[in-house]
Amino acid sequence: MTAETPWGNPTGERQPLTPDRVRKQEFTRTSLGRRGYSEDEVRAFLYRVAEDMAASDKEKADLRAYIDRMKQWYKEHGMNPEQAAVSQTPNVDAINILSRAQQTADAQIAEAEDYARRIVSQARRQYEELLMEAQRQAEEAANQAVGAYRASGNGLQSAEAEELERRIAYLRTFADVTQVQLRAVLEGLAQEVDKLGHVPEQAKQLAAGPLAGGSPSPSVYG
Amino acid sequence: MDTQALKDSWHLVSRSGDQVPLYFYSILFLMNPDVRDMFPVSMARQRDKLVGALGRVVSNVDRVEEVVPFLQQLGRDHRKFGVTATHYPAVGQALLATLEHFLGDRWTPTLAHDWTQAYNLVAQVMVDAANESSKVSPPWWEAEIISHETRTLGIAVIRARLNYQYPFRPGQSASISYAMRPRVWRFYSFANAPRQDNTIDLHVRMVDGGVLSSALVMGARRGEVLRVGAAVGERLTLPADVQGDLLMIAGGTGLAPLKALVEQIAYEGPTRRVDLVIGARNSRELYDYEAMAKMAAEHPWLNVVPVVSHDPFYRGNRGYAVDVALQGWRGQHVYVCGSEEMAQATVGRLLDAGVPTEQIHFDEFTSDKGRES
Ligand SMILES: Cc1cc2nc3c(=O)[nH]c(=O)nc-3n(C[C@H](O)[C@H](O)[C@H](O)COP(=O)(O)OP(=O)(O)OC[C@H]3O[C@@H](n4cnc5c(N)ncnc54)[C@H](O)[C@@H]3O)c2cc1C
Ligand code: HEM
Numbered sequence: 001m002t003a004e005t006p007w008g009n010p011t012g013e014r015q016p017l018t019p020d021r022v023r024k025q026e027f028t029r030t031s032l033g034r035r036g037y038s039e040d041e042v043r044a045f046l047y048r049v050a051e052d053m054a055a056s057d058k059e060k061a062d063l064r065a066y067i068d069r070m071k072q073w074y075k076e077h078g079m080n081p082e083q084a085a086v087s088q089t090p091n092v093d094a095i096n097i098l099s100r101a102q103q104t105a106d107a108q109i110a111e112a113e114d115y116a117r118r119i120v121s122q123a124r125r126q127y128e129e130l131l132m133e134a135q136r137q138a139e140e141a142a143n144q145a146v147g148a149y150r151a152s153g154n155g156l157q158s159a160e161a162e163e164l165e166r167r168i169a170y171l172r173t174f175a176d177v178t179q180v181q182l183r184a185v186l187e188g189l190a191q192e193v194d195k196l197g198h199v200p201e202q203a204k205q206l207a208a209g210p211l212a213g214g215s216p217s218p219s220v221y222g
Numbered sequence: 223m224d225t226q227a228l229k230d231s232w233h234l235v236s237r238s239g240d241q242v243p244l245y246f247y248s249i250l251f252l253m254n255p256d257v258r259d260m261f262p263v264s265m266a267r268q269r270d271k272l273v274g275a276l277g278r279v280v281s282n283v284d285r286v287e288e289v290v291p292f293l294q295q296l297g298r299d300h301r302k303f304g305v306t307a308t309h310y311p312a313v314g315q316a317l318l319a320t321l322e323h324f325l326g327d328r329w330t331p332t333l334a335h336d337w338t339q340a341y342n343l344v345a346q347v348m349v350d351a352a353n354e355s356s357k358v359s360p361p362w363w364e365a366e367i368i369s370h371e372t373r374t375l376g377i378a379v380i381r382a383r384l385n386y387q388y389p390f391r392p393g394q395s396a397s398i399s400y401a402m403r404p405r406v407w408r409f410y411s412f413a414n415a416p417r418q419d420n421t422i423d424l425h426v427r428m429v430d431g432g433v434l435s436s437a438l439v440m441g442a443r444r445g446e447v448l449r450v451g452a453a454v455g456e457r458l459t460l461p462a463d464v465q466g467d468l469l470m471i472a473g474g475t476g477l478a479p480l481k482a483l484v485e486q487i488a489y490e491g492p493t494r495r496v497d498l499v500i501g502a503r504n505s506r507e508l509y510d511y512e513a514m515a516k517m518a519a520e521h522p523w524l525n526v527v528p529v530v531s532h533d534p535f536y537r538g539n540r541g542y543a544v545d546v547a548l549q550g551w552r553g554q555h556v557y558v559c560g561s562e563e564m565a566q567a568t569v570g571r572l573l574d575a576g577v578p579t580e581q582i583h584f585d586e587f588t589s590d591k592g593r594e595s
Contacts (some may be wrong), residue, residue: 016239020266057241064323090252098248102265109264117431124430127375128504135535186375190440 019050019057019103023110047111054103061099065092116192123189130185134177138170145169223336225284231333232281235324236274243269245323250316257312260303262405276317283340290347295454297348301361302397302407302451307353310345317341355452363388363450365422370442373509376428377475378439379413382448384420390453392416392482393460397451398424400434402441407451408434411458411559411585413478413510415485422450425478425510457585460486464555464583467495471547471568473560474502476587477510480559484517484524492523497550500526501543501564504533544568548575558584 023046069092149165150157235242247265251258279289286293318337322329365382372378390396392415397407413423428439442448458479468487470480477500484496502508508528518526529543530536539546547556548571556577558568565586572582 016237018240018266018270020240020269053240057239057244060238060241061245068323090249094252095245095248098252099244102244102247106264106266110266113431113433119431120428120436121430124376131506132534139535189375194441 017053019054020106020110022046022050022053023114043114050107054107058096058100058103061096065096068092119192120189123185123192127182127185127189130178130181134174137177138174141173142166142170223283223339224332225281225336225340227333228281228283228336228340231321231325231328231337232277234328235321236277238324240269242277242320242324243273246273246316246320249319250312253315254309254312257309260305260405273317273320276313280317280337280340280344283343286343286347293344293347294351295452297351298355298452299397299454300348301352301356302399302449304361305352307349310349314338314341314345359389359452360386362452365448365450367442367444367446367448368421370444372439374506376439377507377509378426378428378442379510380424380426380438380442381421382424382450384422384450386420388416388420388422388450388453390416391459392486393458393479394453394455395479396453398434399449400437400442401447402437403434406434409454409587411455411479411482412453413481415482415489423478425475425481427475455585458483458557458559458583465494467552467554468497468557469547469551469554470496470498470557471543471560472498472500473543473558473564473568474507475509476558476560476564477514478559479585480557481510481514483557484514488517488521488524492521495523495525497525497527497547497554499543499547499550500528501531501560502528503531505530505536505538542567542571544571548572551575551577553581555581555583558582560587562586562588 025046027042143166145165145168146162149162243265247261247269279293282289318334318341321337322334325333364385366385367380367382369381370378371380390412392412395409395411397409399405399407410424410426413425414421424438426435426438429435460483468483470483472480480498484498487494487496498514500508500511500514508530511526511528514526518524527539527546529539529541529546531540531542533540544567556572558565558572560568565584569582569584573579
């Protein structure tokens with residue numbers, strides 16, 4: 001919510017880790033580019049940890065479901081183990097199945113988004129580097145052109161003409177360097193962005209599975 | 223009502239982390255399949271938003287007086303999801319079932335009673351506000367894109383015309399959704415003060431791999447229609463008690479709400495001087511500098527200073543916007559807006575430099591770190 005939410009968390013309270021938080025954890029970069037761990041390895045490890053957490057969440061849920069079933073059994077056999085009445089909530093197995101389907105869908109989307117994010121930022125980096133290099137070469141060409149203009153020394157030299165020479169040389173070189181390569185990078189980027197939109201649609205079937213009442217593939221719940 | 227018991231029990235439940243919202247949503251969707259469609263496909267990010275807010279707001283019911291305006295805004299804003307009064311009992315039911323499940327033996331009839339009452343109180347405030355606003359405004363507005371300019375790779379300036387009169391104040395934002403990414407709502411700040419012709423400007427930066435921002439920057443076209451929720455947010459508005467000159471520090475598209483404030487000041491007649499420092503990584507990301515420079519040329523009370531942090535070819539000010547801004551701080555109120563990273567770092571530097579907390583107004587463009595905590 002955008003307005004300040006007026007109720008804070010109790011101070012000093014540590015937020016429980018969730019698979020999603022683990023997946024999205026960022027690490028600050030070491031100041032020396034070469035130190036630190038391989039980003040891919042860290043990322044792969046985070047995904048493993050997130051999987052494990054999700055699995056343990058599932059196990060706890062299974063245990064709670066088991067307890068609920070026991071309570072239900074006692075109740076049905078007139079051996080009410082507790083004072084509190086068991087309320088009318090949906091079947092525990094249904095809850096678990098839906099939770100797991102959602103977790104599976106979330107994990108797939110997270111992975112796809114992460115992949116897209118890396119591809120796009122790579123393309124963006126490439127673009128920035130290309131542009132920087134083109135700028136460097138263009139500056140150089142512009143300086144050379146001015147040098148050549150001055151050297152030609154035909155007595156009619158003016159500051160405007162010199163500036164014109166500079167700009168023409170700059171733009172020509174800049175265009176030469178960027179034209180082909182930049183377009184290729186941009187096209188790649190546009191394609192990746194397009195794909196982003198399709199990811200959720202695939203995962204949607206997963207999440208909708210149990211609700212749609214179909215018979216979703218067993219692997220989804222595996 | 224034993225509010226301490228509410229707080230304690232919520233505290234206990236939230237220790238189960240992700241399992242709580244998972245259970246909550248599963249119950250909610252099983253008992254009310256029709257509401258599934260209001261939520262996005264991936265729930266990972268959303269999970270602690272609604273459920274976290276629910277638990278915190280309801281268990282803090284003893285402070286409900288303080289949060290009434292916030293709840294009203296939340297209630298009005300919920301209309302855009304298609305939420306109606308009839309959905310509130312379902313959410314309340316799922317909340318109670320979740321609490322019961324995680325509290326086990328500690329879930330007593332007294333506690334159940336208190337939670338029910340507290341939830342109803344909160345829900346009532348939201349529902350009343352929603353009902354009130356439904357008499358005068360639609361659940362969301364539709365805004366037809368009338369221009370879409372890509373100013374540099376990954377930043378677009380979008381102008382759209384709203385279909386009805388749309389009340390908002392400069393510095394506010396609204397959540398926006400776009401048909402190409404159904405059910406995904408993200409906040410964007412208005413980059414203008416309200417206009418006669420009902421148009422709004424948005425400055426959108428593409429977050430790498432970001433779901434909605436990528437679509438808005440790379441995909442959206444003239445003639446397409448955005449959905450716009452009710453305007454929200456007070457952090458960057460200009461209240462009557464903020465007097466005197468202002469110093470503004472923008473990072474990237476954080477310029478948007480600050481530009482809106484500058485326009486407001488221009489319309490209302492300037493009684494103050496405004497120094498606006500625009501920070502960007504490279505000169506290309508100074509995507510709206512021309513417009514700002516033009517305003518500065520028209521208005522003697524406005525001074526605009528661009529600062530670029532990572533661009534060896536840039537010939538103007540190099541470094542971080544906050545450092546340049548601090549050279550010009552003479553006791554003014556300071557407005558800051560940008561990415562979470564930029565806003566945090568900037569506010570930290572301001573505090574270090576002795577700018578009093580109550581004189582710093584800031585907002586962050588966070589995407590998914592809970593804003594409610
Ligand atoms: C009040 C408010 C006003 C705002 N105003 C504007 C505005 O005027 N203009 C504007 O451009 N934006 C604005 N934003 C930000 C905007 O709401 C979105 O968060 C942003 O556009 C990204 O949305 P998305 O759907 O593209 O990305 P998402 O799909 O939500 O997120 C991008 C993905 O990348 C990840 N990600 C994002 N950033 C990082 C990071 N730094 N490190 C690691 N992972 C990351 C996320 O975790 C997620 O997986 C505002 C936000 C708020 C709260
Ligand atoms: C006391 C009651 C409620 C509170 C305190 C509450 C709070 C919240 C908050 C804080 C958010 C995040 C807002 C944002 O980021 O835009 C949210 C989102 C949402 N809420 Fe509620 N809410 C309540 C009731 C309801 C009800 C009854 C429904 C209807 C089923 C509902 C449906 C939603 C939906 C669909 C979202 C958006 C999810 C998304 O975009 O991912 N809420 N709620």
